[in-house]
Amino acid sequence: MYPRIKELRKEMKLSQKEVSKVLRCSQQVYSNYELGQRDIPTIVLIQLAILFNTSIDYMLGISECRSPEE
Numbered sequence: 001m002y003p004r005i006k007e008l009r010k011e012m013k014l015s016q017k018e019v020s021k022v023l024r025c026s027q028q029v030y031s032n033y034e035l036g037q038r039d040i041p042t043i044v045l046i047q048l049a050i051l052f053n054t055s056i057d058y059m060l061g062i063s064e065c066r067s068p069e070e
Contacts, residue, residue: 001036004059008052009034023047 009019020030023044032038040048049056049068057063 002034002040002059002061004061005048006034008048008054008059012052019051022051
């Protein structure tokens with residue numbers, strides 16, 4: 001499960017459909033990413049990190065450091 005991805009999306013006031021358009025995938029595929037029902041490909045992790053302006057480690061729950069610069 002990737003709860004931080006959902007939190008970051010909601011903080012930006014984006015719908016799953018809006019994020020899925022940025023990622024060029026279906027809303028269902030993106031929903032499966034948030035629920036942890038589908039592994040997130042590396043390129044998608046990079047795109048999400050750029051979109052949310054955060055580190056991949058933070059998104060995955062590895063780090064408490066939100067900023068990619070820290």
